Amino acid sequence: MKLKHTIDFIKKDTVAIFVKVEKEQPKVCTFDKEYIDLFNSLVKDKYYTISTPFAFAFSKNTRVIYITYREVKNYMYETWKCAGASLIKIMKDLHISDIEVDMAELFAEIGSMESYEQFCLGMLLASYNFNNYLGEKRLKEKTNIKNILLVSEHKKDTENAIARASQIAENIFWTRDMVNEPSNVINSLTFIERAKKIAGKKKITTTILDEKQLKNLNMNGILGVNAGSKNPPRLFVAQYKNSKAKKHIVLVGKGITFDTGGMSLKPSDAMLGMKDDMAGAAAVCGALFLIADRGLNANVTVICPLTDNKTGSGAINPGDILKMHNGVTVEVVNTDAEGRLILSDALSYGIKKYKPDYIIDIATLTGACSIALGKHATGLISTDKKLADIIKDAGNDTYERVWELPLFEEYKEQVKSDIADIKNTGGREAGTITAGVFLSYFTEGSKWAHLDIACTSYSNVAEKYTSKGATGVGVYLLAKTVEKLVENE
Numbered sequence: 001m002k003l004k005h006t007i008d009f010i011k012k013d014t015v016a017i018f019v020k021v022e023k024e025q026p027k028v029c030t031f032d033k034e035y036i037d038l039f040n041s042l043v044k045d046k047y048y049t050i051s052t053p054f055a056f057a058f059s060k061n062t063r064v065i066y067i068t069y070r071e072v073k074n075y076m077y078e079t080w081k082c083a084g085a086s087l088i089k090i091m092k093d094l095h096i097s098d099i100e101v102d103m104a105e106l107f108a109e110i111g112s113m114e115s116y117e118q119f120c121l122g123m124l125l126a127s128y129n130f131n132n133y134l135g136e137k138r139l140k141e142k143t144n145i146k147n148i149l150l151v152s153e154h155k156k157d158t159e160n161a162i163a164r165a166s167q168i169a170e171n172i173f174w175t176r177d178m179v180n181e182p183s184n185v186i187n188s189l190t191f192i193e194r195a196k197k198i199a200g201k202k203k204i205t206t207t208i209l210d211e212k213q214l215k216n217l218n219m220n221g222i223l224g225v226n227a228g229s230k231n232p233p234r235l236f237v238a239q240y241k242n243s244k245a246k247k248h249i250v251l252v253g254k255g256i257t258f259d260t261g262g263m264s265l266k267p268s269d270a271m272l273g274m275k276d277d278m279a280g281a282a283a284v285c286g287a288l289f290l291i292a293d294r295g296l297n298a299n300v301t302v303i304c305p306l307t308d309n310k311t312g313s314g315a316i317n318p319g320d321i322l323k324m325h326n327g328v329t330v331e332v333v334n335t336d337a338e339g340r341l342i343l344s345d346a347l348s349y350g351i352k353k354y355k356p357d358y359i360i361d362i363a364t365l366t367g368a369c370s371i372a373l374g375k376h377a378t379g380l381i382s383t384d385k386k387l388a389d390i391i392k393d394a395g396n397d398t399y400e401r402v403w404e405l406p407l408f409e410e411y412k413e414q415v416k417s418d419i420a421d422i423k424n425t426g427g428r429e430a431g432t433i434t435a436g437v438f439l440s441y442f443t444e445g446s447k448w449a450h451l452d453i454a455c456t457s458y459s460n461v462a463e464k465y466t467s468k469g470a471t472g473v474g475v476y477l478l479a480k481t482v483e484k485l486v487e488n489e
Contacts, residue, residue, distance in 0.1 A: 001127040001145045003120060003166070005158040009100055009151055014063045016087055016101045020071075020109065027066040028094065065090060065099075077118040078399040080110060084122025085465035092143045103152035113157060120165035123148060125465035128173055130180040167293045168479075172472035174198065175279075175286035179457065179470035183258035183275045188234045188306035191257065191278065195285045195304075199238050202292040209235035217349065219305075220322045221341035224332070226307040228262060228315025235346065236304040238285065240292045246489055248299040249482055250356040251288065252346045253474075254339045254363030255281030255306035262309045262335030263317050276470060277339070279457035280363040281306065283474030290479040298486050303350045305342035309335070321420050325349055328441050331420040339365050340424060340435055344442040351446050358387055358485060359443065362451040362474050368431030370455040377403040378473065379452035381436035387449050390488065394480035400473050402451065411437045451477075 009015070067090060069083035083106075091099060110116050127145055134142075152158050178186060178194065186194075192208060199206050211232050214223055219235070226233035236255070256277035260266060266274070281304040288302045316322070320332045322341070326348035330341065343361055350359055369379045378395070380402040382388035388404055395402040414426030414434045422441055426434025436450045456473045459466050 001124070001148065003123060003148050003162050004150070005155060005162060006100070006149045006151055007153055007155060010149065011098065011100065012062045014065065014096055014099045016065045016067055016090075016099055018067050018069055018083060018087075018101075018106045020069060028063065029066075030061065030063055065094075075396065075399060077115060077397060080115045080119040081122035081125075081399065082464055084119040084124075085126035087148070088123055088126035088145065088465075091145055095143050097144055098147045100149045100151050103150050103154075103158070107152055107154055107157075113161060116157060116161040117164045120150075120161045121168055122465050124165055124169035125172065126467075128169075128176060128467050130177065130467070130469055132177075132181070167290060168476055171286040171290040171293070172475045174289065175282045175472040175475050176470040178282040178285075179276050179279045179472075181275070183308065186275070186278065187231045187257050187308065188255070189231065191255065191281065191304075191306055192234060192236050195236060195238065198285075198289055202240075202289055204288060204292055205239045205241075207237040207239075209237070217325060218323065219325045219345040219349065221324050221330070221343075221345040222305045222307060224316045224320070224322045225256075225262070225309050225338045225341050228310040228312035229308050230310075230312065231257075231308055233305075233307040235349070236281075236302075236306055238288055238302040240288055240298075240300045242295070242297050242299060244297045245299040246297070247358070247485060248301070248354060248356045249485060250301045250303060250350040250354055250359040251284040251478060252303045252305075252343060252350055252359065252361040253281035253284035254278065254343055254361070254365065255304045256309055256339055256342070256364075257306065258308040258310075259336070259338065260308075260310055262338060263311055263315050264334045264336040265311060266336060273458065276458045277309075277364050278306070279453060279470065280361070280474065283362055283453070283457075283472070284478065286472065286475035287478035287482075290475060291482055294479065294483070296479075296483055296486055298482050300482060301350065301354055301356070303346045305346040307342065309338045324442065326352070326442055326444065328422065329420040331417040331423040333423045334425045337424045337435070339363050340438050343439060347439060347448075348442040348444065351444050356446070358384070358447045358449075360387075360391075360449045360451065360478065360481070361439065362453055362478065364454045364457050365452045366432045366435050366454055368435075369452040372405075372432055373403055373455050375455050375459065377401045378456045378477075379432050380404045380449060381407055381433065381452075382449035383407065383440065383443065384447035384449070386488075387447050387485075390484045391449055391451070391477070391481050394477055394484055398476040398480050400456070400477040402477075405433050405436070407433070407436060407440065
């Protein structure tokens with residue numbers, strides 16, 4: 001889909017007009033008595049002014065679509081993102097491929113460039129489709145949105161809004177694509193191939209640690225999870241550097257390309273969809289790409305531990321003990337709690353090697369987070385109040401909202417082991433929190449935050465600007481977090 005700006009109407013076949021009406025449903029009409037009556041009622045109700053000229057600029061055969069939008073209370077940016085998304089929904093429903101949008105009144109209502117950017121972002125995000133494996137017949141059934149022209153005399157503002165929104169959408173789309181791909185396409189090696197291809201275009205340097213190097217570094221969490229797999233483990237490191245940077249931030253993303261549960265085998269229904277267990281790794285890469293596009297004044301390092309979790313003959317068993325990169329010993333009581341094992345090595349490695357000012361990990365870590373928060377918020381655990389507050393603010397701005405959970409000392413009792421330093425699950429109670437507590441043993445006093453996206457990384461329905469499948473959550477949130485960390489230096 002191409003989103004462009006024009007000063008004057010061109011084709012006038014179909015024109016969209018946004019109307020702030022709480023109760024009314026979207027209307028479609030032509031330039032006839034129905035159109036005139038509706039327009040006059042809008043003027044009377046002060047949704048438009050008499051001075052508004054655009055209504056009378058259309059030809060008689062022009063189809064006019066009135067798109068209503070509602071204010072999302074306390075989240076103005078989300079209001080405009082949803083407004084933009086509503087246009088795409090109607091275009092899909094009515095099988096419209098090309099449209100012109102009159103921005104005259106809407107631009108005045110939007111008020112800020114950030115809001116205008118969000119409006120454009122809503123359109124772009126809602127246009128996403130993952131059609132890589134659809135046959136020709138199925139593709140023909142889908143509406144192919146080709147062009148959206150924003151008609152406005154505010155040329156510079158419109159073009160800037162489109163450009164900035166496109167940056168965000170492009171990197172979210174990359175992340176969605178990676179998560180939506182099946183596990184027979186995306187494994188530890190192909191993940192790196194795709195990430196390196198994008199990194200090379202954005203002057204991001206990359207380093208890959210192979211199995212031999214992981215062994216030398218005693219990264220037995222990654223190696224242990226990988227022991228049942230035919231695909232080799234990898235640690236993927238990508239770095240964006242800015243000469244003006246005063247802060248170094250490390251982002252760690254869980255990269256389990258498929259999770260069977262290992263020897264603690266998942267039921268078949270629970271296993272379906274486990275290709276998305278690398279959403280954290282995809283998100284930190286997408287965020288880094290966006291950070292590079294924006295040229296933020298920060299040094300940012302991304303670390304992705306990559307493997308799948310299979311049941312091969314060499315797989316670790318419940319009761320096995322692993323000595324991790326930082327020397328902490330772990331009793332593996334459940335091989336399906338594998339994500340925290342690979343994250344632990346990556347976290348301690350990132351802290352020891354890079355000594356960052358802040359370190360944030362993001363992972364589809366616990367089913368318990370879905371029980372606690374549903375699909376509307378990402379779980380947050382942090383050792384630093386300032387970092388936590390900035391992530392919350394970033395979540396409100398992007399509408400990738402987070403909810404902070406406690407890190408009380410008492411929770412440590414649940415992960416203590418009788419025969420090792422700790423064990424990799426703390427039982428059924430407070431499952432999201434105890435997973436975070438486990439990770440805290442590997443953050444070594446750093447300013448650290450953990451984001452559990454198990455409940456927000458994937459959607460079973462298409463709604464607003466999210467299609468069914470991967471949401472791309474974390475890309476915009478992390479980039480905005482880094483931006484705010486820089487601003488708060």
